[in-house]
Amino acid sequence: MNKKLSQRIDWMITLLPFLLILALCLTFFTAPEASGAALNAIRSFLGEEFGWYYLLIGLGIFLLTLYLAFSRFGPIRLGGDRPQYSFFQWGSMMFTAGLAADILFYSLCEWMTYATDVHVRSLGDPQDWAGSFSLFHWGPVPWGFYLALSVAFAFMIHVRKRNKQKYSEACRALLKQHTDGIPGRLIDLIAVFALIAGTATTFAVSAPLLSGAISAIFSVKDSTALTIAILLFICVVYTVCAYFGIHGISIMAASCTWLFFALLLYVLFLGGMPRYILETGLSSIGNVAQNFISLCTYTDPLRKTGFAQNTTIFYWAYWMVWCVATPFFIGSISRGRTIREVILGGYAAGLLGTWVSFIVLGNYGLGLQMFGKIDLLGMYAESGNLYETILTILRTLPGYRFVLILLVLAMIAFYATSFDSIAVVASAYSYREMSSDEEPDRRLKLFWSILLILLPIALLFSESSMANLQTVSIIAAFPIGFIMILILASFFRDASDYLKEQEQEGNAKEH
Numbered sequence: 001m002n003k004k005l006s007q008r009i010d011w012m013i014t015l016l017p018f019l020l021i022l023a024l025c026l027t028f029f030t031a032p033e034a035s036g037a038a039l040n041a042i043r044s045f046l047g048e049e050f051g052w053y054y055l056l057i058g059l060g061i062f063l064l065t066l067y068l069a070f071s072r073f074g075p076i077r078l079g080g081d082r083p084q085y086s087f088f089q090w091g092s093m094m095f096t097a098g099l100a101a102d103i104l105f106y107s108l109c110e111w112m113t114y115a116t117d118v119h120v121r122s123l124g125d126p127q128d129w130a131g132s133f134s135l136f137h138w139g140p141v142p143w144g145f146y147l148a149l150s151v152a153f154a155f156m157i158h159v160r161k162r163n164k165q166k167y168s169e170a171c172r173a174l175l176k177q178h179t180d181g182i183p184g185r186l187i188d189l190i191a192v193f194a195l196i197a198g199t200a201t202t203f204a205v206s207a208p209l210l211s212g213a214i215s216a217i218f219s220v221k222d223s224t225a226l227t228i229a230i231l232l233f234i235c236v237v238y239t240v241c242a243y244f245g246i247h248g249i250s251i252m253a254a255s256c257t258w259l260f261f262a263l264l265l266y267v268l269f270l271g272g273m274p275r276y277i278l279e280t281g282l283s284s285i286g287n288v289a290q291n292f293i294s295l296c297t298y299t300d301p302l303r304k305t306g307f308a309q310n311t312t313i314f315y316w317a318y319w320m321v322w323c324v325a326t327p328f329f330i331g332s333i334s335r336g337r338t339i340r341e342v343i344l345g346g347y348a349a350g351l352l353g354t355w356v357s358f359i360v361l362g363n364y365g366l367g368l369q370m371f372g373k374i375d376l377l378g379m380y381a382e383s384g385n386l387y388e389t390i391l392t393i394l395r396t397l398p399g400y401r402f403v404l405i406l407l408v409l410a411m412i413a414f415y416a417t418s419f420d421s422i423a424v425v426a427s428a429y430s431y432r433e434m435s436s437d438e439e440p441d442r443r444l445k446l447f448w449s450i451l452l453i454l455l456p457i458a459l460l461f462s463e464s465s466m467a468n469l470q471t472v473s474i475i476a477a478f479p480i481g482f483i484m485i486l487i488l489a490s491f492f493r494d495a496s497d498y499l500k501e502q503e504q505e506g507n508a509k510e511h
Helices: 003-008 011-030 032-070 087-099 102-115 118-123 126-137 140-159 168-180 182-218 224-243 245-270 274-297 307-322 326-332 339-370 376-383 386-395 400-429 442-459 463-510
Strands: none
Touching: 011 032, 011 182, 011 442, 032 140, 032 274, 032 307, 032 339, 032 463, 087 245, 087 326, 087 339, 087 400, 102 118, 102 126, 102 182, 102 339, 102 376, 102 386, 102 400, 118 126, 118 307, 126 274, 126 307, 126 339, 140 168, 140 307, 140 326, 140 339, 140 463, 168 182, 168 463, 182 224, 182 307, 182 386, 182 400, 182 442, 182 463, 224 245, 224 400, 224 442, 245 274, 245 339, 245 400, 274 339, 307 463, 326 400, 339 376, 339 386, 376 386, 386 400, 400 442
16 A cells, blocks of 8 residues: 555454454354353343333334435435435445345244244244234334444435544544544444454354255265365456446446346246245235234243244344445435435335245245145254255255356345445545545455455354354444434434535525
């Protein structure tokens, strides 16, 4: 890096969180049992004693997005005269950047975890509830996290044209001069720490499925070496795309979207159960709509099953950690749209992609179980291996090798697009100051692209360490929740001032 670039980089915010993550990894390797016990104790404490906190933030922010869309703030245009991207380009980048390949893994198997859960079974037939909980946990509340912060960041970047693209800068209307002091630095350190921890563990969920699918396609042995080779290939793909900036990400996002829907259409029409899949999906949507408030506020106060702590609270916390990067990216590509368009369009694009995935892929597997074609729940109960059970589901489809190829390509594209956007956001975060229309230096994007893949590769050698780091991500969501509230409160103050300024300018012109 040349001297000019090195002087623009905020080295403490860039390197200190990464060094902390490495220190934690070293601790996990040298004292796995003690560190794991300590982290699980903290995570259990937060879930047991402060589960209501995560649930209130989830419901509150969702309701806040609806207020934003239909209030006096809704017509505020986030810079420019017209949208920078078409709705398809914008929606596909937002959808693919916010979910990674986890969406495909969970769509295929999550219904099984609900169908065997004691709490879900107590509510009624798994046919009615297994799919409903998937739509709830990947529905309006988590997308509300993304969209509320996206509006705040887009307003900061495109309307106020702030020269710092960081969490702390979004709090300036409240923190004032303290934004540049210790409170602001602490906010940014927590944010980058959560970003690295969250992205380092996202491969933990889906990488084994990707590796198993490639193993089945090419009849090669599934191994750690194969998984590492896959991760390195993905790194090359998303590094190239990130290197070419938003244009490269846009192309990858569009490719990912087409591959994704090609896979869904193949399963829907060639799987032999289109009527069942669609009708079960429609029933699940109705079930979520009818029970939405009770689902959002269920805490299991007597701790009969621990369902709320192990599922809803877990999901909300994990989405909150991802809010460090994804809303910045959505905000950056939303120039020219109004707040109302970002929120309503965001829900439309996000829920369309997410819910269609769970309805088609999840209900196909559920249908195999309900019609007695194959005992997937028995297989899962016996082996405890979700990845092998998923491959069994896919083998029931005609031309299953082609299906596996589609799955692999879609997963790689999802990973590449997600990490493209994260690398761009992290690179922008590393600058002390950066204008709203400036892209990060390509060398810095290359640095972050490589950095984001190193921890997942290192952690492949220790499953306990991966689980521990995922727990760190969940714990990191606790302070992130307070910061999110601070950002939104700051946005409301800043947006109110902006509307007053616009009104005064209008009155001045009339006179």
